[in-house]
Amino acid sequence: MATSTAPSITSVSWGSVTVEGFPEPFKDAKLYPGGARGWDWNETGTSHTPGIQPADVRELLDHGAEAVVLAQGFHERLQVKDETLAFLDEEGIDVHVLDTERAVQRYNELRTKQPTGALIHSTC
Template identity: 80%
Template sequence: MNVEAMNIAPRITNVSWGSVAVAGFDTPFKDVKCWPGGARPWDWNETGTHHTPGIQPADVRELVEHGAEAVVLAQGFHERLQVQDATLDWLREQGVDAHVLDTEAAVARYNELRTTQPTGALIHSTC
């Protein structure tokens, strides 16, 4: 399946500590951004993200720009990655549904949503 042509977000095929395998990509990601039609490494240094205060609006903007109408935010296996209130407020203002879950539940929810609506995700594979 050519997800880019269909504008479906790529399926996450496996997640374990420090590794996220995404269909169509040969090398697993440590942390990944997925959106309708693609994915790339999620580099926290791009926006200065840290576990506290957590995921910020700048981290999710790219997902919405790629057409995500739902966004899944993985807080890590032990939910140590926080999500800023400003991020959830910004998503709400854009009309985007946000789902904040531990990593395993987030991957399951993302894989479920991606088949029914344009979906993006930030998946953190540790902590």
């Protein structure tokens, strides 16, 4: 179980995710108990369709996340693969799939209550 809280998202706008403790905003962000980093879709070959893959969320769980928030973009163009939702369900992870603005709000609420991770997509 993670002992540290995930950092808060202080603001989000088109193409920019500002995270507490990080001087530069991210375009897309991975957040997890104890830290955050840029989310580079090229690492796993992610694209809008078919969407977020199990490999994209595994790192969040490796950092101790027990809840995961997946942001689909401001216009919900980023899909989530069925395999990803099945993987999170098998791991007993509480998952929330929302548009970016609602995802940021939900993540900031959850991060103070339980070990939480998020994938935040800041454009479409």
